[in-house]
Amino acid sequence: MSASLGRRLVAEGLGTAFLLAIVIGSGIMGERLSGGNSAIALLANSIATGCGLSVLILVFGHISGAHFNPAVTLAVASQGEFPWKDVVPYVAVQVLAAYAGVAAAHVMFDEPLFFASTKIRTGPGEWWSEGVATFGLLMVIWACVHQRLAAAPYAIGAYIAAAYWFTASTAFANPAVTLARAASNTFAGIRPHDVPAFIVAQLVGAAAATAVMRWMGRTIGLR
Amino acid sequence: MSASLGRRLVAEGLGTAFLLAIVIGSGIMGERLSGGNSAIALLANSIATGCGLSVLILVFGHISGAHFNPAVTLAVASQGEFPWKDVVPYVAVQVLAAYAGVAAAHVMFDEPLFFASTKIRTGPGEWWSEGVATFGLLMVIWACVHQRLAAAPYAIGAYIAAAYWFTASTAFANPAVTLARAASNTFAGIRPHDVPAFIVAQLVGAAAATAVMRWMGRTIGLR
Amino acid sequence: MSASLGRRLVAEGLGTAFLLAIVIGSGIMGERLSGGNSAIALLANSIATGCGLSVLILVFGHISGAHFNPAVTLAVASQGEFPWKDVVPYVAVQVLAAYAGVAAAHVMFDEPLFFASTKIRTGPGEWWSEGVATFGLLMVIWACVHQRLAAAPYAIGAYIAAAYWFTASTAFANPAVTLARAASNTFAGIRPHDVPAFIVAQLVGAAAATAVMRWMGRTIGLR
Amino acid sequence: MSASLGRRLVAEGLGTAFLLAIVIGSGIMGERLSGGNSAIALLANSIATGCGLSVLILVFGHISGAHFNPAVTLAVASQGEFPWKDVVPYVAVQVLAAYAGVAAAHVMFDEPLFFASTKIRTGPGEWWSEGVATFGLLMVIWACVHQRLAAAPYAIGAYIAAAYWFTASTAFANPAVTLARAASNTFAGIRPHDVPAFIVAQLVGAAAATAVMRWMGRTIGLR
Numbered sequence: 001m002s003a004s005l006g007r008r009l010v011a012e013g014l015g016t017a018f019l020l021a022i023v024i025g026s027g028i029m030g031e032r033l034s035g036g037n038s039a040i041a042l043l044a045n046s047i048a049t050g051c052g053l054s055v056l057i058l059v060f061g062h063i064s065g066a067h068f069n070p071a072v073t074l075a076v077a078s079q080g081e082f083p084w085k086d087v088v089p090y091v092a093v094q095v096l097a098a099y100a101g102v103a104a105a106h107v108m109f110d111e112p113l114f115f116a117s118t119k120i121r122t123g124p125g126e127w128w129s130e131g132v133a134t135f136g137l138l139m140v141i142w143a144c145v146h147q148r149l150a151a152a153p154y155a156i157g158a159y160i161a162a163a164y165w166f167t168a169s170t171a172f173a174n175p176a177v178t179l180a181r182a183a184s185n186t187f188a189g190i191r192p193h194d195v196p197a198f199i200v201a202q203l204v205g206a207a208a209a210t211a212v213m214r215w216m217g218r219t220i221g222l223r
Numbered sequence: 224m225s226a227s228l229g230r231r232l233v234a235e236g237l238g239t240a241f242l243l244a245i246v247i248g249s250g251i252m253g254e255r256l257s258g259g260n261s262a263i264a265l266l267a268n269s270i271a272t273g274c275g276l277s278v279l280i281l282v283f284g285h286i287s288g289a290h291f292n293p294a295v296t297l298a299v300a301s302q303g304e305f306p307w308k309d310v311v312p313y314v315a316v317q318v319l320a321a322y323a324g325v326a327a328a329h330v331m332f333d334e335p336l337f338f339a340s341t342k343i344r345t346g347p348g349e350w351w352s353e354g355v356a357t358f359g360l361l362m363v364i365w366a367c368v369h370q371r372l373a374a375a376p377y378a379i380g381a382y383i384a385a386a387y388w389f390t391a392s393t394a395f396a397n398p399a400v401t402l403a404r405a406a407s408n409t410f411a412g413i414r415p416h417d418v419p420a421f422i423v424a425q426l427v428g429a430a431a432a433t434a435v436m437r438w439m440g441r442t443i444g445l446r
Numbered sequence: 447m448s449a450s451l452g453r454r455l456v457a458e459g460l461g462t463a464f465l466l467a468i469v470i471g472s473g474i475m476g477e478r479l480s481g482g483n484s485a486i487a488l489l490a491n492s493i494a495t496g497c498g499l500s501v502l503i504l505v506f507g508h509i510s511g512a513h514f515n516p517a518v519t520l521a522v523a524s525q526g527e528f529p530w531k532d533v534v535p536y537v538a539v540q541v542l543a544a545y546a547g548v549a550a551a552h553v554m555f556d557e558p559l560f561f562a563s564t565k566i567r568t569g570p571g572e573w574w575s576e577g578v579a580t581f582g583l584l585m586v587i588w589a590c591v592h593q594r595l596a597a598a599p600y601a602i603g604a605y606i607a608a609a610y611w612f613t614a615s616t617a618f619a620n621p622a623v624t625l626a627r628a629a630s631n632t633f634a635g636i637r638p639h640d641v642p643a644f645i646v647a648q649l650v651g652a653a654a655a656t657a658v659m660r661w662m663g664r665t666i667g668l669r
Numbered sequence: 670m671s672a673s674l675g676r677r678l679v680a681e682g683l684g685t686a687f688l689l690a691i692v693i694g695s696g697i698m699g700e701r702l703s704g705g706n707s708a709i710a711l712l713a714n715s716i717a718t719g720c721g722l723s724v725l726i727l728v729f730g731h732i733s734g735a736h737f738n739p740a741v742t743l744a745v746a747s748q749g750e751f752p753w754k755d756v757v758p759y760v761a762v763q764v765l766a767a768y769a770g771v772a773a774a775h776v777m778f779d780e781p782l783f784f785a786s787t788k789i790r791t792g793p794g795e796w797w798s799e800g801v802a803t804f805g806l807l808m809v810i811w812a813c814v815h816q817r818l819a820a821a822p823y824a825i826g827a828y829i830a831a832a833y834w835f836t837a838s839t840a841f842a843n844p845a846v847t848l849a850r851a852a853s854n855t856f857a858g859i860r861p862h863d864v865p866a867f868i869v870a871q872l873v874g875a876a877a878a879t880a881v882m883r884w885m886g887r888t889i890g891l892r
Contacts, residue, residue: 025389034262039703052385059366108352108391129777143728162721166694168777248612257485275608282589331575331614471835480708498831505812554798554837
């Protein structure tokens, strides 16, 4: 990462804003067009997010690392792969940009800039889902770091597309995304009251995956 | 680009014509088969366009650059990455070939060669959508240029597949495509009256992305 | 191609048989499950075929060239890229294996080994569709040959997935496939009476694309 | 494979558990949301499995070989490409982890940890389907081994996505997966009584593909 902190923050901001615009916008479009069949809406939502996320990582990975996710920033910092002093600015920009992306999508679809979601997402099944989803995400990311995989953008996008379907929560797996989705009373929203438990589950999943994968990586002499 | 201008124009023409045949043809097929569920039609339309566009860039990228899009031609010329004297022939061929592609699809589906669309696509939400969609497209393209990404064909196709869904306008993001789609009163059409505002929004989005990404690229020593 | 003719024919045979099993089988499954919504059936059919074809080219390309298609075999032989003496055995194996693949799919779904299709696919729109579809297929293949593209398997699979949707005929684009699909009265079938015109259109499209692409390739010094 | 057996077993276990969580979880989600249209549910199920499997192979391939499948472990051991002494631990971990993955998915969706499936999957068509599906899977895997394909993760994921559709059984193609899916009375389940015949068909298919592909590989001087 040879770019200055300012440029890296612009990259994180643009990437996170586009990610949220994709998640929220494709959710609205899917729900409006699918005539009440939520599986078709989620198919559109998951394909758009998977494709979009992989492209955003291709675009910004070489500048900022393309975290777009406080759980990722914390995980890599905890292992000495990212400077601690940059964690606060990264997370701040990720959260602000996530809200900006939500607003950008709302303007496209003639919705209010922000309006709190009423979608209930709570209970042990959902929390376990978020823990597993974020464990899997960090498992993929650490494997990409260890192997310096050129296919990392594809792997992360494809993982998220799958995780939309195999978890009961549709795999938020990202605290900044979770916060911002609470400000959208649309297909991809989450009731603000349900946010804190999601974020706790995400951080626990990320920490567990980091412990397992770093142990596995070190023991076989990987970076 | 070692090919002569004539060969490059044939490549731009074939690629743009196929792109429009794919957009229009898969829209007609999707609408005819989906029994009124527009989400299924748009799923087919977006997957076909994303796959097709990435293949066309693989096929013609090394000959003509595979712009297929006046906004792209103008953007790269504005930064000295493309000769200004070739802009007019490129844009002329892109527009003519776009109409030819529309006609080719219409013949396949037993429709008139050309017939004006009556689909209303207007209002601030749609214009903002086109601006964001084209900003994103150029953001992806400049990142591919800066990094000389081998994955560029994939990135651009996947971006457009996502953009069909996350924008309210289904992401035309291309003035030649917009003009030609006005001549098709089918799923992918746009009322001729609504074309100029779309094109203005596209050019503004392209210019903004070019400014941001070139600044970001220069400051980190990229090409 | 260092493999003996016998091994190359086994590769062509296995690949073509699997291709037909995929086309016919996924068509049956799609139609049975989709409750009368043909767009969903075609979505399954096109995704399965695109994924499957790209894998078969990865598997057998380095042994036999992975033609699986008499139009391809004739096109590459016509340009000195394939020995004329191998054309008849290749085409014979492709046709026989195509029928074997149809039978293999029929056994899976408890259908008769062979039964003539009653699905009408005729008229100028369909013929033009087959011409354009096969033109596009050979356009992609020649571009892959000229550039020695490692992404060729992806390009060809993605092209066919798109062509299912943007052509009115769903892009057979292959005389061996067309013959064998006439022996299946299922989703992907074609009335035997309609086969000859499809094959003529395919050969015309293949010849036209070969002429255009070889001219373009030669003039820019490609192989 | 420089990793110790312990680490390789952890990799096999994590990978197989995630694979089953994906298969079962996306099946439940697809069925719950699709309003009775099984084609839409299977579309979600197949896309999630194809994407997820390819990612898991990218993540764990370099550590354990990413078999996740006793038929694969037996096949590669039979050809001297894997130590016989590691077969029993690999298969044991695969089976146990498969059950763990099923339970993990059940917890997410508030289902019992395990409950026997009542879904009937029997008869010659289904057995032939499993034989063909597993033949194809090993055909792809041996081709990847022979050519040391970097695209192996993509090839195997895309093959399975296609095989969900072109076989009447939806392509279990894996004895550990088959056993564990019998413990889930959900979309992806199989009646325990029907398991043995599936496993026999899978092993026969794997053996046949191994014989054919090793013969073909040896005769052209591949590894």
